[in-house]
Amino acid sequence: MHPEKINPMLLKSIGVVKRQGKQAILEILPQYAQALDGLAGFSHVWVLYWFHEHDNPEERATLKVHPRRDPANPLTGVFATRAPVRPNLIGLTPCRILKVSGNTVEVADLDAHDGSPILDLKPYIPKGDSLPDAATPDWVKKLRPE
């Protein structure tokens, strides 16, 4: 199958990010509330969201960036960065779960802006997801926390 022949892949918003200072509420649409059953048994969750503020043809066509818009960081292909401009505007952040209640999940450590559509939630499973010895280039080692 040639990739261009694949039918359009349409994402549905499953909810929306509501910022509350350093924390955030994931407000899941009521029709998906049941899909949260069991999430409270995990300490962390991957939040996949849409960088909606960058949803325009120019930013989706950007192939290289200076990470964090800092010219001190080398011009780098977007697939080698976590920049919010890329062909598919998917953001990916592991978050600490503070509370799961009804159709909401309260989390810490989410960098998504208020109003970001949520695409998916996946449990963090350290066996598989945690690779403490993964190697990175020098520019990453020099990054300060955001």
Added chain:
Amino acid sequence: MHPEKINPMLLKSIGVVKRQGKQAILEILPQYAQALDGLAGFSHVWVLYWFHEHDNPEERATLKVHPRRDPANPLTGVFATRAPVRPNLIGLTPCRILKVSGNTVEVADLDAHDGSPILDLKPYIPKGDSLPDAATPDWVKKLRPE
């Protein structure tokens, strides 16, 4: 902004998975080759792909599953599992980079099937992505490697 009001979010295939036994070739479309610049400086990459074999209304409406289709695993909300049936069919796997060359990336540890459309690649950054102490429920601890 109410999530239902958000414009449809359309994914583009940026390439396709070609299986080669236990390894896989990520065949990136030539127009995105530049976006790979710098990826070779990382040891691992997150591969985001589309579970194209499950792209039908029934599986995208599934809210609960027995993980790995094993009735011994409790019926669980899909957002608390990594199951390939979910509202947005996004697969997420951290892979070891074997080689980056032109518009291809050779990887190990990818569970995607042959022909899966690739949605995004993101570098694995242990500071942030690696959470060795993340807690999981009992059914996860009992899982055997696939």
